[in-house]
Amino acid sequence: MNRTEFLKSLGLSSGALMAVYCMGTLTSCSSSKDDPAPGTGTGTGTGAKVNFTLDLANANKALATPGAFVIKDDIIIANAKSGYVALSKACTHQGTTVEYQANNDRFYCPNHGSNFSTTGSVINGPAASPLKSYKIELMGTNLRVFES
Numbered sequence: 001m002n003r004t005e006f007l008k009s010l011g012l013s014s015g016a017l018m019a020v021y022c023m024g025t026l027t028s029c030s031s032s033k034d035d036p037a038p039g040t041g042t043g044t045g046t047g048a049k050v051n052f053t054l055d056l057a058n059a060n061k062a063l064a065t066p067g068a069f070v071i072k073d074d075i076i077i078a079n080a081k082s083g084y085v086a087l088s089k090a091c092t093h094q095g096t097t098v099e100y101q102a103n104n105d106r107f108y109c110p111n112h113g114s115n116f117s118t119t120g121s122v123i124n125g126p127a128a129s130p131l132k133s134y135k136i137e138l139m140g141t142n143l144r145v146f147e148s
Helices: 003-009 014-023
Strands: 051-055 069-072 075-080 083-088 099-101 106-108 122-124 133-139 142-146
Touching: 051 069, 075 099, 075 142
Parallel strands: none
Antiparallel strands: 051 142, 069 075, 075 083, 083 133, 099 106, 133 142
16 A cells, blocks of 8 residues: 555545645655754754864774765764865755765765765755855864854
């Protein structure tokens, strides 16, 4: 039994089904509940500016490897070809978490295929807005991520 047949067995008419779909409660392309809303940057809702440090010698040692990436809170930090970069992890199309693709030196959204450069600009959509970019400061083995 497919979804439509199941809902019809509950007594929902096609009009009720359309209303449910339009409300967005039964979409097959929705982002996960852990993803922030598109374009929200950090998604904290507190208005606090991003300012944290990653220890590359211990807890985030893997990030010292070229091509590696980690996610901290709502930010993805990658060891890209051009150096370390930090961007909002939420695709600006539907909020899905992006991943860094070292072989292409870009950020990729697995939900609908949007690609972003290491500066956050859109390479191809469906996303139309860039990912928010954060500043990086490397001090020894400490990597500071912040916004001004």
